[in-house]
Amino acid sequence: MPDTKVRDLSAAIEMIEPGSSIAMGLALEHAIPFAAGHELIRQGTDDLTLIGPISDLLFDQLVAADLVDRVRAAWVGNVSAGTGYNFRRAVEDGDLEVENHSNFSIALSLKAAAMGVPYLPTRSLLGSDIFDESDRFREAEDPYSGDRLALVPAIRPDWAIVHVQRASPYGDAHFWGNSGVTFEGVKAAKNTLVVAEEIVDSDVIKSDPSRTAITRESVTTVAEVPYGAHPSPLAGRYNRDNEYYVDYAERTNDLADAADWLEEWVYSVPDRTTYMEKIERNLSVSEPTVAAEVEYGK
């Protein structure tokens, strides 16, 4: 039998060295690994580079905790309220380097690394300042058609952190709902932490192999954290906690307030069980949809 990769979340996060580059928030507003992000903050893992398409709040929280040197992303903010004030403040104060992307350029960067090629071409970006200001994106002529294309070089993160509905102890995982660049991110990264709502027997995973897009050889460690994506939604498990996002925007507009918020919601909260006791809103799936039965067999 393969070795189990299960650790508690704290031990899993201890594997991530200061100075690491981490891809997360890869399914956009869905399945954001907030529990893992908060554990990074509690452990003070700093000098980080954060990579992702859009970040709905999580990057802003890590920036607020002064752990981030650099962001490589297409959008950083708060989807309910617009601005991420800590991200804005850090950039304006010169404390945070930003590599501007579009969503497609981040997706292609990770896809290139996932495919083991140095770059991928695209018809996007050309004509934009995202392209013009960059010394990474290059223009090239397609040797076949002569078309002008933009070349997007690969990004290979040290870590990907993803939140899924269920995983085996070996790291094979089921994930459903929209995936954004989750699977590209996992295959691009040197290491992956899979945070699962539930750790299940390997037979459960193998009962529906078409749903298994993350497999053990890509996975470094697995942690079981129910509600680990809160306040983001997770398909079939819980709804988005919109009031949390609005409240965060109202309470983190200046540095002192942001510190108070982190104290209340991260530093003084030892684990996810204690965290969830603070959430009074009912986010449960009130009308579950059960998918049509899928049969395999022989």
Place this chain on the structure above:
Amino acid sequence: MESEAYTDRELMVAAAAREIDDGDVAFVGMRLPLIAFQVAVSTHATNALSVFESGVVRDDPADGFLHTMCDLPNLDHAVSTTSMIDIMSRLQRGDIDVGFLGGAEIDRYGNLNTTRVSSGSRQIRLPGSGGACDIACLSQRTVILMPHEPRRFVQNVTYNTSPGHGEGGDWRERNSVAGGGPETLVTTKATFSFDDDGEMYVESVHPGVDLDDIVDDFPWDLRTAKDVTGDAVGRTDPPSQTVLDLIRKFDPDGFWTR
């Protein structure tokens, strides 16, 4: 039929919904377009399809309010929940008929900035592109929604996050920018089209707005439908009661539209 009072944003949603033709594949982003697609597919565009960069594909309204494209009601009973590469590849193949955009700044050729702006000596950092640059580059046409605030209308955008018609004329073709570029701008006061040179002009003013009220909001000589087509500047149709009822069904607390 005269409808009851409506907000500026409800009118924008109604105008945006009209920009989705029946059978279109629409690339829907954040905020007001989330509501506009649901209105369109519930009224005149029953065969429209929506795609979202998160990977969601839908052919009907969500059963529940959407704060974001990834809220569970948008995933529940979707046609498909797939990946970003899948969705962006549809865009790159030219399969997206209409994409929606917003911006902090716009210039006369519909170039958009959502990355950084200046206010006096201060450089203000904005969230960035998200998928906007890709939509702007690759959609067959784009529809832009913006609050009507004079500071947003600029000679040159501080940062060209999402290219419109560039410097006008054949700029997109010369720069290998594949899609069709901006076709319509809807603000809270008027609706604008873009002429053959790619320059915006006033197509219609919203109810209660005079053309004279808005021309000084632009730091260039704003063209009008009369200059371009010879037709007088029109009056934007107000939302019908049916459309207003739908907007309030999809946004019951007015989170986006009040």
